[in-house]
Amino acid sequence: MTNLSILVIFPLLTTFAILFCRNVTQIKWTALIGSLLQLTIASLLMYSYYGERAAGNTAQMLFEARYSWYSAMNIEYYVGVDGISVIMIMLTAFVVTCGILISWKIETLTKEFFFLLLLLSVGAYGFFISLDLFTMFFFLELAVIPKFLLIAIWGSGKKEYSAMKLALMLMGGSALVLIGLLATYFNTDIGGGVHTWDLLKIAHMHILYETQLFIFPFLFVGFGVFTALFPFHTWVPDGHSSAPTAASMFLAGISMKLGGYGCLRVATYLMPEAAQHYSWIIVLLATIAIIYGAFATLMQKDLKYINAYSSVSHCGFILLGIGMLTKTALIGAVMQMVSHGLMTALFFGAIGMIYERTHTRQIKELGGLLKTIPFLSSVFIIAGLCSLGLPGFSGFVSEMVVFVGAWQQPDAFHRIATILAAASIVVTAVYILRAAGSAIMGPIKNEHFNHLKDATWNEKMASVLLIFAILSIGLAPFWLINIISPDTQIIMENIARGAIGN
């Protein structure tokens, strides 16, 4: 699997195939088989990536391919992957497959639903493999508008408001990114006044310190909107809770990671000096998001809102890791992206499956589900435990790495931020255990809960896939650390270069 473009082309072909399907069964199977094959392709990619690295290939990016696109502006279709992107691609493949499995019962406008869901995944895959800033931006925006339709058409609650809020805020974020990218582009020079969008070339260029200070906020805040940077997190609770299950999974699992990946790969990597200059603001905002998110979750009564607000809190750890600017913290940030992606997808999946049966998401109306639908309830509890960071699950490992990395910053400000962030885990434990306790355990609150059917084959398959991924990180984190460590090293070297430059 050395041709990366197949990662984009294959889901695109699947979407076209769906357009030609005649009935619901065909559509569902086409989507499922397509996404399973895509999962296989992603796994093969990871396998060959391991092979190349084991064989001693130390190039920064592997499997590069480069085609001139709009030559007048030096826009290229330039793709390549390093460990971070490979991991994100795996995450995307997992979440999309499980999203399709869980949406098995979608009845209204099935064709449109799967079409849009797969189109979203095209955007995500393309974003993670792009090394050309223009192409990257193209894929980033591609992954916004299908969400609007997914939420507005198939959503629940105040879906129109949420969909519009999400679309506008994300587009606002990408507008800021666009400004940052344009400013970057016009400040590059590859000889003869020719500008470039090439990410790697720009990383090795010395953009003036003052210019960096101007560009960095646009890029970081722009991408930050995607990953719930405080105070631009307000789309998260509404968007997640109104979205249909698969879209929530995609939103929290992948879409928010687009932002984290962009903050790391574009903002921090390309503007290392500015990243150092602004790092205290990032740490501050991330800490606020972590604490605010945790306490806001305490107040929620709706299961989906609980997970949505806790996502704000958990995504804070990603930003905290990036803001700390130590190698360990960056590794932790990437791990948290993966871990949160899987965990929150599982959580939303579980909530969606429970809602489908009980028709309520209010904690006080639920109860005793463990007795009637043991499989789904266990899935819910596993997701919850992962969320609160129980050792053995991925949440513990990644948060731990972030804290260790953060502690490496010796001054009081960073220490206080770390302590506050770590303290928020207690709050997390409170809301997760409370939700699990009263919604899943306890007496059966409603007569009709006795006749609920437990998970079907597709739901079991989705849950098992995600739990497998969570455990494989939680129990054996070193394969993940090994795969991303060299790339965070490169980012750190760029930052260190900046430190010397000053």
Added chain:
Amino acid sequence: MREEQLVIKMNTDFFILLKPELSLTFIIFILLIIKVSDGMNKNSSIIHLANFLLLINFLLGFIGNTTGTLFSDMYHTNGLISLEKNILNFGTLIISLQAYEWLKNHKHVIEFYILLLTTLLGMFFMVSSGNFLMFFLGLELASIPLAAIVNFDLEKIKSSEAAVKMILSSAFASCIMLFGISLVYGTTGTLNFAELPTLITNNPLQILALIFVFTGFAFKLSAVPFHLWTADVYEGAPVPVTAYLSVISKAAMVFVFISVLNPLFQNVPNVWYNMLFLTIVLTITIGNLFAIRQNNIKRFLAFSSISQVGFILLGISSGTAMGVSASVYFLIVYIFSNLGAFGVIALVAAQTEKENISDFKGFYKNNKTLSWIITIALFSLAGIPPTAGFFGKMFLVTAGASKGNYVLIIIAVLNMVVSLYYYLRVVKAIFVDENESPIEKIESNLYSKIALYICMAGIIFTGFASVLYDYINSLM
């Protein structure tokens, strides 16, 4: 003997260089003869013939394009201008295909085509003009028949009102421009575009003159603050005419803007840039803010097209070849996208008389294909990937950013988000909103189907494929 050769050479030159204009004139004459001789009575056969002739005319535009001047520099043409004319030809052909539903029961089909093509002829002369006089001639030839076809919904009062508004304000704008031109002539002694740029200096009278000329242009482009006629005229005019106004007549004006005003101001770049800066900010912002409040879908597209013009000016303001190619490229994309949207609206308006956004609620229920077409067209207008509109907007903004004026870029880019809001409102109405009596299934005829599919293909492929942009770039 030698003299004779010269005459012959001039004559062949005349025919080759003037090919687009002559071919249009030829069509006009054919239609006129049919009208006079009362040869064809069936509307549909006239439309078939007109579409056929327009297609031939469009195809002719691809061959034998050369560079040259005629009438002692009054008229000039080159590769880019030939392409621009053919873009206009193409747009007119699509509009003619879309107008079938409306025209098939109309009493005055031939007159419609004659007037339509006359305005197109005027635009051709305008685009090719090498002299202010020629330009003004073309401009008037393009404006006056246009007001007549705005009035072509003969029974509707609104249509007549729109025509009167248009002709009056258009005449006023022409006056101002003519005043500007006379001042230009008074201070420089020439009206030739090739000679003028070097003669223009920081002389206040000349700057005043240029501002008057610019005002005339801004009026025709409906740039803010000269946009007030736009919404009423768009609302009153028949849908195909509205499409023509918002696409073709704007595109022609932009082409002249590129080839005339840009060089004209080259000695006073600061005045030029500040003027454009102000116009761009106002045009994009006000266009957007007003578009949010509209309920009539034609008025809505009128204001959205105002803000699109702001983006085109943003590209032009860079003053580079990149800005020019980005603008021409964007206009092609804009023709595809806007005509895609208008095509659906024209079908709906012709069959149900419904023109409000609220009428489109639940449109998806009975008209799946048409809903997707108008949605994709609106996304392209909003600049959402993977549509070509994304690339068009991106290139314009990139060109605009080359000046390093990030205040302007920030305003423009944030306005893109605002514009997304109102485009999404329409999309929401189509897909999400409930409606007890949604629009019934619309039967589309073959012509509008062809037109819509061409637009869709254009929206999807002109973005991914860089061929078109590279071609435009090679003409610079």
